[in-house]
Amino acid sequence: MYLTRQEEKMFDGEFGWAHQVSMEILARLGDLFGAIKLIPIKSAHVSGVSYKNIGDAPIDFLEALFKAGGKARVSATVNPSGFDPDYLTGRLPARYRLQQSRILDAYKRMGIKPDLTCTPYYLREPRVGWHLAWSESSASMYANSVIGAWSNREGGPSALAAALVGKTPDYGVHRAENRQPRALVKLDTVLQSDVEFGALGIHLGKALKDKIPVIDGIPSPTNENLKQLGAGLASSGMLSMFHLQWEVPPKEELETISIGGKDVREAVGCLSTASERANLIFIGCPHCSLAEIESVARLVEGKRVTKETELWVCTSRHVKEKAKRYVDVIEGAGGHVLCDTCAIVTWIKSLGVDIMMTNSAKAAYYAPTLNGVNVTLAPLNKCIEVACNQ
Ligand code: F3S
Numbered sequence: 001m002y003l004t005r006q007e008e009k010m011f012d013g014e015f016g017w018a019h020q021v022s023m024e025i026l027a028r029l030g031d032l033f034g035a036i037k038l039i040p041i042k043s044a045h046v047s048g049v050s051y052k053n054i055g056d057a058p059i060d061f062l063e064a065l066f067k068a069g070g071k072a073r074v075s076a077t078v079n080p081s082g083f084d085p086d087y088l089t090g091r092l093p094a095r096y097r098l099q100q101s102r103i104l105d106a107y108k109r110m111g112i113k114p115d116l117t118c119t120p121y122y123l124r125e126p127r128v129g130w131h132l133a134w135s136e137s138s139a140s141m142y143a144n145s146v147i148g149a150w151s152n153r154e155g156g157p158s159a160l161a162a163a164l165v166g167k168t169p170d171y172g173v174h175r176a177e178n179r180q181p182r183a184l185v186k187l188d189t190v191l192q193s194d195v196e197f198g199a200l201g202i203h204l205g206k207a208l209k210d211k212i213p214v215i216d217g218i219p220s221p222t223n224e225n226l227k228q229l230g231a232g233l234a235s236s237g238m239l240s241m242f243h244l245q246w247e248v249p250p251k252e253e254l255e256t257i258s259i260g261g262k263d264v265r266e267a268v269g270c271l272s273t274a275s276e277r278a279n280l281i282f283i284g285c286p287h288c289s290l291a292e293i294e295s296v297a298r299l300v301e302g303k304r305v306t307k308e309t310e311l312w313v314c315t316s317r318h319v320k321e322k323a324k325r326y327v328d329v330i331e332g333a334g335g336h337v338l339c340d341t342c343a344i345v346t347w348i349k350s351l352g353v354d355i356m357m358t359n360s361a362k363a364a365y366y367a368p369t370l371n372g373v374n375v376t377l378a379p380l381n382k383c384i385e386v387a388c389n390q
Contacts, residue, residue, distance in 0.1 A: 001030040001169065002037050010165065018070030018110075022161035029158055030169030039170045042127075044072070044163035045120050045134035046112060047079040048156025050345035051100040059099065062106035065164075072111040073166030077120045078104075079136050080287070080314075082346045084338040091351055112163060116340035117316035119227075119287040121147060131174055133162030137234035138227070138286045138362065144241035146226050150174050153240045173212075173240045181246050183208055184254040187217030189261035193379040194228040196264050197221070198361025201232020203267035205239070207257055214243040214254075224289055231286050231362040271364040274374035277308075278357035281387040282343040283380065284314030285360035290323050293337070297326035299381055303388040305334035310353075311387040314342040335387070344370055359383050 003011060011027060013020040026038060048054050082100050083089055089097065108114055115123055118136045121143060126132055128148035134140040135154035143149040152172040154162065162168040173179050185204060191197050204213065221229075221244075233242060283296055296313050305311045313330055317339045320327055327337045343356060344363055348371050356367055357376040364377040378386075 001027055001035055003027070007038060007167075016069045018065045018068040019164055021065075022070070022164040025157055025161040026165055026167065026169055030171065033169065033171040035169035035171040037170050038165070038167035039131055039174060040166060041074055041133045041162055041168050042130040043074055043120075043124070043132050043134075044076040044159050045079070045132070045136055045139055046076060046107070046156055046159045046163060047135040048160075049079045049103060049107070049116065050082040050341070051096055051103060052082045052347055053345055054103070056099065059102050059106070062103060066106050066109035070110045070164050072163040074163060075124070076112040076163035077115045077117070077123070078107050078112055079118050080116050080341045080345050082341060084341045087336050087338055088341065088346060088351070092347055096347070110164070115316060115318065117287050117318070118342070119289070119316060119319075122287075122289060122316060123318045131168065133159050133168040135159035138231035140240060141230035141234045141242075142227055144173055144179075145230055145243070146223055150179075151240070153234065179212065179241065181214040181243050181254060182211040182252070183213040184256045185213045185215040186256060186258045187215060188258060189217075189264055191218065191225070191264065193359075194225060195268055195359055195361060195377055195379050197225045198228035198232040199267035199271055199377070200259065200264055201229040201234075202236045202271065202361050202365050203259070203263060204257070205233040205235060205237025208233070208237050208239055210238040211255065212239055212241055212243070213257075214246040218244055222291075224292055227286055227289075228361065231360070232365070235362045235365050268361075268377060271361055271377040272375060273368055274355045274357075274376045276355055278355040278376055278386060279309055280343060280348060280353040280356045281309060281311045281383050282314070282356055282358045282360070282363060283312065283383060285342055285344065285358065285363035287342070288313060288315040288319060290319055293319065293323040293326045293330070295380060296335070296384065297329040299384040300333040300335060300388065301329050303333055303384075305387050306389040309387050309389070311335035311384075312343060313337045315339060333388075343367070348373060357383050357386055
């Protein structure tokens, strides 16, 4: 890969070890994927934050980076951690808190904003055509497909390296020719809820693997519908983006996948593993938008969450602040609006959860393996009915 004079200096260690190791990561990645140069990025988003997910091993490395002078050269944010600031703090072991604080402290000292959300686009929406290095797969999918920014789905280390260098290798969907669709999905049914959008995403991700699809038959989705579709696609597949339309005739014959109502219903059914009542209702995977919090508030207004059930609505601090009046309604009904974390990246088993109910196909896909709980996947109104025991 071609390096500029300054990049070579960084590679040779003239800017210190933290930037040298970051440049090594990027150069190796670029060589592996055939990039010929690095390109500047507008922002990085780093996953690998929750102590539950990453454990002890990377903590010393993160601390070594900031001690060696590692500093982000572009705006950078991080994914959710294992704790929220209030509700979970006293319910989990002190050692977990200590280790989580070390991780967050290391990121902060490197100048990375502790926004702790998987929806950084609600904080500062990138512009069309901006190059990014985002490592939360649902976020890079949203950035590419809904916003029109350009980001590969980075791993945590490569996003962190990109944050410190301010650049990323020019390969994958940073190049226009790699953003073209390679499959056509013909949808012959009207999707009824976010659950169906997410489950369709999981179903298609398995079939498409890394092929970018153009999906025909979604006439007027909301951005929240597309967030769920993309989160599902990125969970079970390796692709980075989808299109809803593609005007230019494709260069090659596209593989066609036809999807009917039965396929979507089966995809939803496959994601439910529980037959008993849930003791955690989890809304907010990916983290809720303002509109989603408003929807929850409208459904719980005048009701009461039962003592046997916890209702978690997960979002960023930024959105929670904007949603204050809806947050008051949800918390007044006995629910909890949590920031900085989610049910997948915290220790829900240790909190006594056996069965989770959620409206997120992504959460339903991961919870049985990552959290060891059974799941019921159901639309938001059903989730709130169960939370309030109706
Ligand atoms: Fe976000 Fe947690 Fe889902 S990090 S995408 S809410 S698994």
